[in-house]
Amino acid sequence: MNTEVKTRSAGVSGAETVIRIEGVSQAFGAAGDPRRVVALESASLDITRGELLCLIGPSGCGKSTLLNIVGGLASPTTGRVVIDGQPVRGPSPQKVAFVFQENTLFPWRTVIDNVKLGMAFQGVDKGEREGRAHESLKAVGLAEFAHHYPAQLSGGMKQRAQLARALGLQTEILLMDEPFAALDEQTRMVLGEDLSVLLARTGKTIIFVTHSLVEAVFLADRVAVLTARPGKIKKIINVEEGHPRKSNFMTSPKLGALRNELYALLHDEIRKTMTQRGEGGEHA
Amino acid sequence: MKPQTRIAQRFVQLGVLVAILVAWYWATLPGHVNQLLLPAPLPVFRNFWILFTTSSIWPDLFVTVREWITAFLIASISGCTLGYVISRSAYAVRVFDPLLAGLYSIPAILLFPLYLLFFGLGPGSKIAIGTTIAFFPIVLNTIAGLAYVDKAYITAAKSMGANDFQMFWNVMMPAAFPVVLTGLRLGCIVAFLSILGGETISSLAGLGHRIVSLAENMESAQMFGNILFAVAMAFIINGVVSFAEARGRRGMQ
Numbered sequence: 001m002n003t004e005v006k007t008r009s010a011g012v013s014g015a016e017t018v019i020r021i022e023g024v025s026q027a028f029g030a031a032g033d034p035r036r037v038v039a040l041e042s043a044s045l046d047i048t049r050g051e052l053l054c055l056i057g058p059s060g061c062g063k064s065t066l067l068n069i070v071g072g073l074a075s076p077t078t079g080r081v082v083i084d085g086q087p088v089r090g091p092s093p094q095k096v097a098f099v100f101q102e103n104t105l106f107p108w109r110t111v112i113d114n115v116k117l118g119m120a121f122q123g124v125d126k127g128e129r130e131g132r133a134h135e136s137l138k139a140v141g142l143a144e145f146a147h148h149y150p151a152q153l154s155g156g157m158k159q160r161a162q163l164a165r166a167l168g169l170q171t172e173i174l175l176m177d178e179p180f181a182a183l184d185e186q187t188r189m190v191l192g193e194d195l196s197v198l199l200a201r202t203g204k205t206i207i208f209v210t211h212s213l214v215e216a217v218f219l220a221d222r223v224a225v226l227t228a229r230p231g232k233i234k235k236i237i238n239v240e241e242g243h244p245r246k247s248n249f250m251t252s253p254k255l256g257a258l259r260n261e262l263y264a265l266l267h268d269e270i271r272k273t274m275t276q277r278g279e280g281g282e283h284a
Numbered sequence: 285m286k287p288q289t290r291i292a293q294r295f296v297q298l299g300v301l302v303a304i305l306v307a308w309y310w311a312t313l314p315g316h317v318n319q320l321l322l323p324a325p326l327p328v329f330r331n332f333w334i335l336f337t338t339s340s341i342w343p344d345l346f347v348t349v350r351e352w353i354t355a356f357l358i359a360s361i362s363g364c365t366l367g368y369v370i371s372r373s374a375y376a377v378r379v380f381d382p383l384l385a386g387l388y389s390i391p392a393i394l395l396f397p398l399y400l401l402f403f404g405l406g407p408g409s410k411i412a413i414g415t416t417i418a419f420f421p422i423v424l425n426t427i428a429g430l431a432y433v434d435k436a437y438i439t440a441a442k443s444m445g446a447n448d449f450q451m452f453w454n455v456m457m458p459a460a461f462p463v464v465l466t467g468l469r470l471g472c473i474v475a476f477l478s479i480l481g482g483e484t485i486s487s488l489a490g491l492g493h494r495i496v497s498l499a500e501n502m503e504s505a506q507m508f509g510n511i512l513f514a515v516a517m518a519f520i521i522n523g524v525v526s527f528a529e530a531r532g533r534r535g536m537q
Contacts, residue, residue, distance in 0.1 A: 093445030104440035121444040
């Protein structure tokens with residue numbers, strides 16, 4: 001194991017916890033209501049500084065809900081999230097930036113203006129925005145498209161632009177909610193590799209929600225597997241491999257073995273989810 | 285669309301217009317329709333042209349345009365303001381959106397006799413009817429635009445720390461703008477049409493008034509010339525505001 005692994009990999013003794021998820025439950029609907037849905041049930045998890053943690057689980061298990069709770073966009077029914085010793089009570093734009101699954105770039109602004117607007121919201125000085133925006137666009141390989149409108153970009157480029165907007169905020173924590181889910185397999189692969197390179201450089205703490213097994217293993221330092229609804233943390237798998245990860249990791253036996261392990265863990269949960277859906281309707 | 289298809293469409297449209305013109309001419313040939321009821325095309329066009337070469341139409345045109353602009357401004361300001369206030373609360377939207385939509389379906393021109401009593405035969409009653417009719421599409425579109433902004437934009441802005449003012453100015457406004465603009469375009473056009481209508485029912489001056497008095501004096505050719513003028517004006521207004529709307533949309537994208 002090389003040193004790079006040690007700095008990024010979790011479970012290393014002495015690693016500092018940045019995000020502490022303490023017994024978080026989330027239910028939709030009032031107690032006693034037959035339609036009440038418990039999305040998350042006492043999920044607890046510590047995220048170490050500089051690690052990339054993937055949340056994986058069957059659809060509807062509360063992965064995105066958990067991410068929104070960490071980011072302060074939703075408040076849990078019980079439990080709490082603590083970031084840097086401070087309990088989360090609402091969005092904390094100075095510390096946390098989001099990349100969403102759906103394209104949330106403002107279509108009436110150019111790519112660079114989108115990036116700059118994020119900084120304006122966050123409170124960055126006007127003089128600083130331009131330089132920082134260029135920097136983050138360069139980091140995601142979109143420098144030449146700074147003055148394009150989102151509608152002129154492909155799906156993959158839109159997600160790069162969203163990532164640039166999040167990077168421009170220069171937060172320590174990045175929450176990514178299935179950012180590549182709407183993209184085709186090949187685009188995802190390339191974006192995944194680029195992301196790995198980028199993250200190795202920036203050293204951010206990242207929670208990445210996905211339902212792709214390969215994506216989870218390829219990107220993560222640790223993969224947290226959630227159960228079917230109500231979502232609980234079933235198991236955490238360590239991926240001991242340094243960043244940046246190259247395409248040869250994608251085809252390595254190590255990745256294959258971890259993928260198979262994840263598959264075995266998830267298989268029953270996915271079955272359970274299907275049965276739940278068969279019995280009662282689908283809930284987000 | 286292929287350019288040939290478009291050209292073919294234009295030919296068909298032109299053909300229909302020519303056919304109407306020919307039918308009109310044929311109907312006014314001796315022994316057909318009485319010239320008092322339907323004057324021949326040529327005298328009508330001559331009278332239409334006179335409106336541009338003499339200044340006789342100016343006083344009436346001025347009255348109508350002033351009524352129209354006043355009505356449109358009142359309707360825009362009140363419609364956008366009320367629409368904004370309602371859109372601030374989901375509860376208000378649920379209560380007032382259907383209510384306003386329901387009121388919109390009432391033929392507002394029926395209020396005109398009442399407005400004549402309130403505001404007299406002068407411009408007041410025309411401005412009132414124009415405002416009433418233009419107000420609804422403007423307020424309804426403002427609500428539709430502001431209240432149904434994609435939640436994903438709002439969530440994203442919130443996560444980046446946008447305050448209330450930034451949220452309104454940088455997210456809500458531009459997102460709602462195209463829909464609000466459509467309301468303003470509709471309001472602008474219906475204000476003009478309803479004011480012309482009001483003037484023909486009862487008035488002291490204006491384009492509609494002019495057309496009615498010419499009809500009463502049996503000056504058919506002149507009346508048709510003036511109608512042609514009003515039609516041309518409505519056509520141009522429609523073109524100009526549609527163009528402005530398209531430009532406005534593009535500017536925001």
